[in-house]
Amino acid sequence: MKNIIVLLLGTLFGVVMFKAEAASWFRIYEMFKFQSFHMYGFIGTALFIGVIGVQLIKRKKLKDIDGQPIEMPPKEKGIPRYLIGGTLFGMGWALIGACPGPMFVMLGTGLFTMGIAIFGAILGTYIYGLIRHHLPH
């Protein structure tokens, strides 16, 4: 049952990212050129509702569907990993006009060359795992 809900949520996510154009290379370019409010409005709305929702969940100490207390483990402290890793990701995001979710959204629309980027992302993740001990975190 839970699996079906997750699959349906993923499907809704794919539809939303396509229909609201967060999966469009052109929209990402436009965002990084500050030439439209579209993507900022998109992320801003998600954050506005997200912040309120997460605060409500925390304050009301809501339990999840299995009756477990909802915990949001804080991310590890540090600066270099977030700044350097984030910058590298941002470069890739702008270049292919898709962050990880939209890469698969576009694959679903029949843009099969995106498969090359997906292969690259899996390889990039593997390389990180291989050399991460040599990187500042």
Added chain:
Amino acid sequence: MMELIAQPWPWYVGGALVAFIMLLLIVLGKTFGFSSNFRTICAALGAGKSVSFFKYDWKAQKWNLLFLAGTVIGGYIGAYWLSDVQVPDVSSATIQDLRNLGFRSVGTTYAPPEIFDSLSVRNVLILLVGGLLVGFGTRYAGGCTSGHAITGLSSLQLPSLIAVIGFFIGGLLMVHVLFPLIFQ
């Protein structure tokens, strides 16, 4: 109703639905974070045998692969069932700038055929390098747009803010400095 759905969805509908998906995942006991799937795929392919980073209980992440499968299906449904032909109505400044970079398709397609249609050496390199940067960068930063910009910022985490600042440094660098060198 169907006609309304077939139109491009405004940003506030998109943003609200993404927040709704993130919150529902939390209630399901999961954390919204798409790029973790790349690590899971590496682990499922047996990378844990040689690299300890991939030696973990990846089967606990199977739900996220299911979410990924849904995303692919959603892309198909969005493009073929819920759209005629959707072309993002980007700003005239964007159209002008991209034409100057050689993107004649701007304003006529959803994704530029100049990158995605012809498999020239340049395009394969763009897609491969772009993918490498996304895969390496997200894992180094511990998350992507969903994990940091949406989930992390929603729970007011400073590391996520630093990561999102990084996303923008990288994106601005790519579009303003490197694009004129890559696309002539």
